[in-house]
Amino acid sequence: MGRGTRLLLAVVCGVAVAGVYAGQPVLGPMGDDLGVPRDAAGWFVAAGQLGYLAGLVLLVPLGDRLDRRRLIAAHLGLVAAGLAVTAAAPVAWVAFGGLAVAGLFAVVVQTTVAYATSISPPAERGRTLGVVTSGVVAGILGARVLTGALADLGGWRGSYLALAVLAAVLSALCLVALPADVRTGAESYGRILRSLAGLLIRPLFLSRGLIAFFLFASFGTLWSGMALPLAAEPWHLTETQIGLFGVAGLAGALGAARAGRWGDAGHAGRVTGIALVLLLGSWLAISGLGWSLWLLGFGVLVLDFAVQVVHVANQHLLTTAFPGRTSMVTGGYMVFYSLGSAAGAAATTAVYAVAGWPGSAILGATFAVGALLTWAAGKILGVGGENGHRRATSKLDREGSSRC
Template identity: 55%
Template sequence: MTTGISRAQRITLALVCAVAVSTIYAIQPVLEKAGGDLGLAAGSLGWLVAAGQIGYFTGLVLLVPLGDVVNRRRLIGAQLTLTGLGAAVVAVAPNAVVAVIGLATAGVFAVVVQVTVAYAAAVSAPEERGRTIGAVTSGVVLGILGVRILAGALGDTIGWRAVYALLALLCLLLAVTARATLVPDPRTAGAQYFRVLGSMVHLVRTDRLFLSRGLITFFLFAAFGTLWSGLALPLGAAPWHFGSTAIGLFGFAGLAGALGASRAGRWADSGRAQAISGWSLALLTVSWLLIAQSEPTLWFLIAGIVLLDFAVQAVHVSSQHLLTTAHPSHASTVIGAYMSFYSLGSALGALTTAWAYSTHGWWASCVIGALYSLCALTIWGLARRNTQVAQSQRPTDHRVVSELG
């Protein structure tokens, strides 16, 4: 039975998400510095980014389902500790091979984020579930964008390793805090691990809500990755020539947009999750018109970043609210499978934005981002239409049953 969750516990869970996900993205603003220190050639720098993402995808498939098998409160503490261990390995890595191992390890166990979201949904009262998910997942965006600012600043002052040493320490402190302050995890009998893995495949094949939300998320985060993986390219080139610290400061614009969507959970609680998704995806598509304007002023670009991150967070919270409400008994499995779309979409955005920029410039990256956004909006529209058609047929079916009776 759910008894609700306090504000302090929401903050703890949000911090868990922020710190864990930061271990994946902290390398991006300091990539050149880290590569030079570790002796990597310029053409091999991508492995430092890919290691965390590959580890994360692996964890989504293999570890997140454990949240439906074992106690989530204990699992959060254990996975945070191992995430911190991976970050500590990166902080002291003598060469690139060890650094890649550390980044991959941190990525595997950073899926504590999804276990945390499932835990938050499980312990929340039904009327507060969307609010809680919104507060907790705001920590994800805080980590993804905030660590860019932190890593950029530390990379230009103390050194790139300092951010991983700090993240390792924070992971260990939060593991202890979570264990001491979180309420027991309500659940029925634990599921069988391999049966849970099989249910992930079954979800994709048979659940229309899950499939539509997964595809929306794939293109949503392909658009997100297009912006944030490629933004440093035009800002580091003429006429701006910004360094890593200045580029990292653009994370503030993303934070403003994401935090502006903090009420998305409350809107979802009121039954408006589908409507929120629709107008947010439309806003996401339009935001690229502003993001493409990187000269002669940056104000249009900044405004576009705010709009994009607002839209991404609003849709992300709404999707998780719908899915955890539809599948309360195995929320960890559903969230893990759902987030695999996020991981693949982010990777696609990172790859295509680099290719587009190198061949045709920033406008081409923005066109690709807008196309991803439009694909997500189209999928939402089709799913919405199919739902409305199905609902319109139900009264007819009832009348037929009544007449036959």
């Protein structure tokens, strides 16, 4: 895989996932425009996450059966359609519907990750995952900067329209620039779905999935709730200024670009534990939002570094353990991601309405503790460490490899 292909796949991931998170810095104005109260504004993000959840179960497994290049192009086109509907929404329910559609087909991210791993040499799989998933985090965080700037210039609708255009252009480009990745189609769609359900009894998969749930619930607590206190006293920041905190998060995430190489070197389990300790510690700084923006920025940088390290380590272990089922296992893993993100997004605005930012900070730290305890339990039980993926490989996985 060349550098240009890696870059294109990273951009695809970034734009697709940006549509799900673009509302975070403009939840207040978006809710005011569409008649949604501020204590329920987090549902704009949660709607996209719930659509994403459905796509993970129903759409991502198709990548183990069909040409992933065509799936990537088709799903990007449908992401563009959902974002365009959101940009033009006259009432809240239309916006929720558009966001759910955009989220449903934003699972092109997972198809892209599976595609990238399938065309990478095994010795470079971690490096490729590091680059491509950096695009995911860049999209999540860069969307805040773009959305905030465009919201000050032309309202929140302009940001969704810009992302719709980008997704449409990328859809056409992928058909031209990416090599085909034809699946044999030998295994039925129904059998693939049944195999997806069977992953829940795999200790490594369940352990890493639960870590992802708590990890992204903590992540969502920060990014879906932070705009509300920053727009209020004593800061009164504009949407552009709020979006600029995405730069700190982006720096932290890109600082973790070597996480894939750590996985290639066999250190995925160890670095997960270190990163989760950093995640928990980041909330000490983030809780100081009420009196220091510099402290908040430092906490954001550390949190996003930790999240990226753990996310890459999770995917590296799982795609190594289930080499013939990369689409299925990636999609199944991301179900936990989506549930966690939706839980964090919905809970943080509700908690903030009752207990202010200190309450949201406690919520985010609690999710971080959950991730750390899950990792520790896996360590004690002998799953999820450097050698856990070898023990997790089963008859199902070997059969999947031969069929695919």
